[in-house]
Amino acid sequence: MLTRELNELLTQTGPGTPMGELFRRYWLPALLAEELPEDDCAPVRVKLLSERLIAFRDSHGRYGLMDEFCAHRGASLWFGRNEHGGLRCAYHGWKYDVTGQCVEVPSEPDNGSFCGNVKLRAYPLVKVGDILWAFMGEPQHQPSLPEFEFVHVPSEQTYTSKRWQESNWLQALEGGIDSSHVSWLHAGALKSDPLFKGAKGNQYNMSDFKPFFEVVDAPGGLFVGARRNAEEGHYYWRITPWVMPAFTVVPPRGDHPVHGHFWVPIDDENCWVYTFDYHPVRALTPEERQAMMDGFGVHSENMPGTYRPVQNKENDYLMDRATQRSGENFSGVRGIAIQDASLQESMGPIVDRTKERLVPADSGIIKARQKLRRAVVALRDQGTPPPGIEPEHQRVRSAAVVLPKDEAFIESCRDAVSVRPGVRQSSI
Amino acid sequence: MLTRELNELLTQTGPGTPMGELFRRYWLPALLAEELPEDDCAPVRVKLLSERLIAFRDSHGRYGLMDEFCAHRGASLWFGRNEHGGLRCAYHGWKYDVTGQCVEVPSEPDNGSFCGNVKLRAYPLVKVGDILWAFMGEPQHQPSLPEFEFVHVPSEQTYTSKRWQESNWLQALEGGIDSSHVSWLHAGALKSDPLFKGAKGNQYNMSDFKPFFEVVDAPGGLFVGARRNAEEGHYYWRITPWVMPAFTVVPPRGDHPVHGHFWVPIDDENCWVYTFDYHPVRALTPEERQAMMDGFGVHSENMPGTYRPVQNKENDYLMDRATQRSGENFSGVRGIAIQDASLQESMGPIVDRTKERLVPADSGIIKARQKLRRAVVALRDQGTPPPGIEPEHQRVRSAAVVLPKDEAFIESCRDAVSVRPGVRQSSI
């Protein structure tokens, strides 16, 4: 349970808010690279942290992310023409380069001297992996580029999708570090989903409904360990790393690709869910890649030309009571991603955390909120940079292992939860 | 004309409002019984008096009405699975019985002792007639079950439907006790509607456009008498009972079934209109029942699978100017119920009663507001239970009679306006 004040502190990310300032210390996924597929392609509207921006790719392959609205009279640059190294407003032809610098005002006799003083607020936008990352903070705070493993393995080993979620970002994150709902909400998927089924670990998952949680602090966030009974004298451990502010990796299953998420605030009532699947040491098979594109695993099937899921709040996620009743699929909603979305969005855009009732199985959520709160306050009051910015904080993996009962999971798994190039994930 | 303060007092029914407290003293229609047709069927979202609730029917046929949102983290129980005597949240499997009591928290080692302290706000929900009635007040104030005649005659003698109306409940009620609009808005229907036409009383209705109103106080509400000229030395009286807070019966016509309404606030800008048709002493004919299902009489044709009328605000109720111009149907809108809805919704969600201009023909409306105001204030300030709760207050009938000019309608009709099992309605 949170106070109303603390709930607002953690959920509001617009300009000037403390949590907004924290997010503005990180590189954040702003678009999929596929959204700006070639030089001089169409610009794309982007809303991030409640700011309305325009993204484009110029004639030289450079990416730009800046105010959506022309400095002249406020027309949207979405209508602009992307040409010859800049984006030109369709109204009076003012032209901007990827840094937001105005480079031409056609009506001005002395174009050069006038332009020099016109610059839109703009943010660096760089391609790392299949994602275009933005840094929306002060230039002097710009950190090294993201080091998450899924954006650094060869492209044939990784796949990323995204979907729009109609809830605050924190609700989505809390679902991601909450391992205890898997046995319920996703019960059917463990048996049937091509990207989940067949792993030995699933059996432990389905036979012990009372996981014990142990949450360990990490330099960049947390390791959430969920312990279930395994063979005599052993535990099955599923370890979910969370890197601040919004990155998690789901513990792996057998030799399936490893998946995870990045939750990025659009505004206080919506977020983007970036979803990746990668294998550290081998290419994804064509069947795996096709399954991801079809919305299996933790991906979603989106409406053509958009990133809005076909199953969404407006159509009650096409929930099917007959399937739910049959027991084949506990939730009646098709697909793991949409099962999550349906429940998280059902809580309302920003859930009222003054009314919740947390239990020991929510200890990952509880610890994450505490860590977020401490980081927000330290940044606001002392200017302390938050955890998760350093490259080494980001080189983490999830793991699913069986350990003797007397071993501490974090001690036994130091290697397993670290990125080791060329070494397979620790997974059962 | 009301002051702004009084308009708010009578129209606001959310938790903590004086009128909301008054409504919480009565059994209120919450669903049609057909919405929960069998044990363990799908739960149904219900919004009443601005509270978001979930209704379900358990494996033993018991009905439950409770908070829509799980006590754990606020997910909607609409996504839950209704199974084995309770409704189980789809997120983490918390399970509730029909009293709102949590009976299982799967992740908790000591399930029993934890659950005992978790209980959702819940209200009794009981089937009387074709309606599921809820009591949303304090348990110590729970009255006897509803005694309205239409829910107690054998099922072959009664039919109930419902529709969503996009206006405050009071606007709808005021339409129901306003007999003077019938000669205008519903003029065409008296001649053509299969559930209205042919009664001798219609002739009086259509030949005297200046009804005189006499409103008499009743223990549970009012009797609104509308007097029109009949044969030499006689008046035609139509008597509409109103039982507080929101029940009325339309005066009968010949041997047609008798109809009436219950208006229930969804929130301050929407209400449910429950509409019944029953005959005190005979079964409804197949033709009558079919006509009701087709939206004739005071019923509506709803969009399949919903209770939203096919003709609605968004499509201007499919009003047809050619029909209006022809004089065949004064309003151009098809159907008595939708004629009412079109005008009442056109006033805006909550009409501004500081601007109205009432006339003697509105005396039913005026007296009803006065009675509501007195009851609301007496409950708020002295805790006085309002009229209309007692079973005998509810055993009223409407009547349509011809009386000699010198008789007081209420004296002559004491029997006619009382429920007399086995005795036909007083109707001409």
Place this chain on the structure above:
Amino acid sequence: MLTRELNELLTQTGPGTPMGELFRRYWLPALLAEELPEDDCAPVRVKLLSERLIAFRDSHGRYGLMDEFCAHRGASLWFGRNEHGGLRCAYHGWKYDVTGQCVEVPSEPDNGSFCGNVKLRAYPLVKVGDILWAFMGEPQHQPSLPEFEFVHVPSEQTYTSKRWQESNWLQALEGGIDSSHVSWLHAGALKSDPLFKGAKGNQYNMSDFKPFFEVVDAPGGLFVGARRNAEEGHYYWRITPWVMPAFTVVPPRGDHPVHGHFWVPIDDENCWVYTFDYHPVRALTPEERQAMMDGFGVHSENMPGTYRPVQNKENDYLMDRATQRSGENFSGVRGIAIQDASLQESMGPIVDRTKERLVPADSGIIKARQKLRRAVVALRDQGTPPPGIEPEHQRVRSAAVVLPKDEAFIESCRDAVSVRPGVRQSSI
């Protein structure tokens, strides 16, 4: 750049606002005459200056514009029946004439004496040209009828359309007096639009992208002169008259009909754009008239039965990136009117003028705002009637002429910018 206070002063036009009071001193276009095509036709909902009104035409051809809502209990008169010299409310039959006077209350025994005291707020509505004009101010301030030339030439010489724009009126006006965007936003149209192409003046327009602006005060508003280079020793002048508050005429092209606009506030976030095309001395050809109906020139193609453009904000104006990229049409949006709408609406319902950055090419906009502000303040503080009301203020024309470099455009064009019956527009 405006202060927030000044932006609000100029954009808010509801009852009681200073700018609203200014608008209430003029005859304003309220409907196209085609919307009330015959006696006793269907009434039409009209929202103007944030007031919800109903317009109708009675059995004697008189036009009425009055409160949309019945004085009795607030039902919308849109549902009323227009009959026998008045509009009768569908609820209880109250009837009103075109002056808003109640002429019948059927339920009242003494109808006459009661009705005399019931009158809806109503405004004069008169047909001049193809437009029904309303005067929404105090009767003692009612000016002479509109004298704009396009409503006084014979009907075969003129054509008027209208469309709904999703922005504040001032944004639309500013687009109309801003000649510098033509070379960009409308570049393609000068070469291809049947109502634009072929004029010699277009060549000057397309070869000089740095027009110089000279804005001259006029009794009723402004003359905005845009100067471009022409042959040796000459300038090409395009002169746009603005008559307060919201009337402009686009400078002509060759012998094409002359077009212009009237922008009328619906509420603070929407306006009607009335668009006319007329020729001072000849009939429009069938081809020209068809082109206007098809949305060429400055007209729009509207959705059947409505005045909402087919290309609109919801569908991104069907903007086509391939066309934009090809250079054939700089904006990618089809049609001059919708090119304007797309940009003006993209600025948001009320653009934040505290953030804009004006340049010398915006001097028409700057001067118009100054004149509006002075007039609003003079009316509010001293009761001074604003410019543009007098008939002679309205008898202005646009012009497009080539002048020797040393001539002052306004001196040389006194005749050209005045209405001269029987004399062709000054146009090249």
